Amino acid sequence: MVPARRLLAGRWGSPLAAQLAVVAVLLVIWQITAGLGQLGAVPTPVEVGRALLAIFASGAVWEPLGTTLAGWAISLLLAVVVGIVVGFPLGTSRLAYRLSVFTLDFLRTIPALVLVPLVVLLYGSGLESTILLAFLGAVWAVIMQTIYGARDVDPTALQTFMSFRVRRWDTVRFLLVPTALPYIATGVRLAAAICLLVTISAQVVIPAGGLGEQILTAQLGGAVPTMYAYIFLCGALGVGANAAFGKLEAKALAWHPSHRKVAA
Amino acid sequence: MSSRLARLLVPALLPLILILAWWYASAGGSSIFFPPLSQILERFQELWLFALVPEHVVPSLQSILWGLGISIVLGVGLGVLLGLNGYVATAVNPVLQFLRYLPAVALLPLAIQLIGIGQEMRVTIIVLGALWPILLNTIDGVRGISPGLVDVARSNRLRPFDWIFRVVIPSASPQIFAGIRASLAVSVILMFASELLGASRGIGYFILEAQRQFSLPEMWSGMILLGIIGYALNVVLMAIEYFALAWHRKARI
Incomplete structure (x- = not known):
């Protein structure tokens, strides 16, 4: 546990930053592929966010x-x-x-x-x-x-x-x-x-x-x-x-x- | 001798009492929702020993075995990769936790919309639910390998193949099996739920059809069958675990 956390801290800043980065990267990939129509009927995360707000x-x-x-x-x-x-x-x-x-x-x-x-x-x-x-x-x-x-x-x-x-x-x-x-x-x-x-x-x-x-x-x-x-x-x-x-x-x-x- | 007999008989007593109580309470047949047990068992014998087994039981079991099999391969494979790279595992953890606590049945409408209502949809939805317990348990198991073992493997310059298949996966296997047990329960639920929403064969479909036609003895027989299948799959898995982990029990004693 601890070595992994230390490693993470050394390379990527805090674990939280790395976790947020992963979520952000996944959302961007989803946005781009869905935006290009590569995922069929799957909407983009922006559309989902808008629906959530609505x-x-x-x-x-x-x-x-x-x-x-x-x-x-x-x-x-x-x-x-x-x-x-x-x-x-x-x-x-x-x-x-x-x-x-x-x-x-x-x-x-x-x-x-x-x-x-x-x-x-x-x-x-x-x-x-x-x-x-x-x-x-x-x-x-x-x-x-x-x-x-x-x-x-x-x-x-x-x-x-x-x-x-x-x-x-x-x-x-x-x-x-x-x-x-x-x-x-x-x-x-x-x-x-x-x-x-x-x-x-x-x-x-x-x-x-x-x-x-x-x-x-x-x-x-x-x-x-x-x-x-x-x-x-x-x-x-x-x-x-x-x-x-x-x-x-x-x-x-x-x-x-x-x-x-x-x-x- | 008599104590051994008692040990076997005592746990069997309550089920017997419950079944007898069910038998006599339902014998009068005052409620159409609770038909006499004798009638249910008669119907059970007609339908499930083994007239409808190829039509309804086989597809359901196929969905579970495919879904669980794919989940085990994916879950253990990805779990070993992530478990050996601790920082990646920590970084993706929130995403995995979200997917784990997302009720997989909530994804059913989505899967139906994207894939349709065939067998692939049912296998997909089972994987989407059953993957996470195996994956997360494998990560935990791999990260919990004792540091001494890592040092021994390193100083003996173990080849990566031997390292993963002879050290990493065996030492994580108690936790992997715990994950598979959780996933099996999820698989049975998802098999049934997916057959309720979109299928033309399978036990879930049969039970739903019987309910719609108010054929209550048939519906009850299907529900009993599903209970027996769920329990039997559990027993089979525990037997596999018992033999696969025999070395682990010995090592602990």
């Missing part, structure tokens, strides 16, 4: 953006709450864990989008459908991480708590929760990414409103630069969400003993 200026972007964000937030909240509530008992009881491990392994490999045809029949093409699908896609990540977290309790610490006859609730509060929290933070970051992915994907394939449907509508209506603008927004949302929840996870992990040892 959907913000006309306010057309807010309603689909709000739908996507609402579906994302609600499904994430549900996945986190249900995941923790289900995961904790499975992590603390060996029997419950062994009973459910195969079932969980099977269920979490099934892509949530498989349920699209059924969910559409049951709930139509509204917000409920995307929320249900995103929830079903993401809840496994939280359950699994909560299980790992609850199973990670230091046996010596647990025995100490038991021999001091610490009350059950205090054991949960001062031992189980602090141990599991970093794992849960990882689960929340994974779930946030999955929820956003499934929400947008479901909005495209159902179609069910939001940014996803706008991409499809723009394509069917021949508004190609607008389609690229909405795709770009989806990517930006994904990067932003991951960065935000990554920071949250780093914060949750910062005080964790394993992390302090690594740092020392």
Whole structure:
């Protein structure tokens, strides 16, 4: 890591400058090739930028953006709450864990989008459908991480708590929760990414409103630069969400003993 | 003996209970959306053992295998190149991160517009989604090679070919496999999504058609088939990983 960064600093200035340069060069190459008509129906980045400004200026972007964000937030909240509530008992009881491990392994490999045809029949093409699908896609990540977290309790610490006859609730509060929290933070970051992915994907394939449907509508209506603008927004949302929840996870992990040892 | 039996039986208990619960809860057939499980399984046997397999299962599997195969070749190749040139990898990182977090299904309308709705489109969209986890993991794996190994290879004047194929790729392979596992899940999703939007064959197309005609037992049988295929592909990959990384486990013990 460090030598690479130093090398970068020596040759190209700061890494940030090099990163910006790469983005700029790619955009220029795209602009020139698309401008010369070498890419067929692909618009130039200037046209896409203009379309992006236009959907913000006309306010057309807010309603689909709000739908996507609402579906994302609600499904994430549900996945986190249900995941923790289900995961904790499975992590603390060996029997419950062994009973459910195969079932969980099977269920979490099934892509949530498989349920699209059924969910559409049951709930139509509204917000409920995307929320249900995103929830079903993401809840496994939280359950699994909560299980790992609850199973990670230091046996010596647990025995100490038991021999001091610490009350059950205090054991949960001062031992189980602090141990599991970093794992849960990882689960929340994974779930946030999955929820956003499934929400947008479901909005495209159902179609069910939001940014996803706008991409499809723009394509069917021949508004190609607008389609690229909405795709770009989806990517930006994904990067932003991951960065935000990554920071949250780093914060949750910062005080964790394993992390302090690594740092020392 | 009995403990070993219990170890096998306990994990199987919950699935059995769930299937029995499904069987009896759906037996009455009060809701058309949840047809009796017996009927679904009957239809499953008629359709998928193995009457419609050549028509619908084979094209879907072909899309996944082509898409995943191209992603592995491109991802490992580019990943090794970028991983060995740390400054280039850092410079292109933001672009790669953007492409990774862009939901690939959002690119479906674009791919349909540019390529049409054939098999090439489905393979392309799978590559566009499955490439990034493999590529980014390969870069990480290659950059994580222990400096001691680099020094040994240098002082022994290892030929570049041996260096890459006998040292770099093997030592990055645990991370490469982790990337492939993530990419496999993405491939199954994209195979299904691309068949929902543009196909005339494949499991996704079959499920959608069954839904449109309100043939719910058929739709359920397709969904179960897709679940089994997704799980089976995962098991196959884990088996390959188990054998390919046997040396790695031994080295750690």
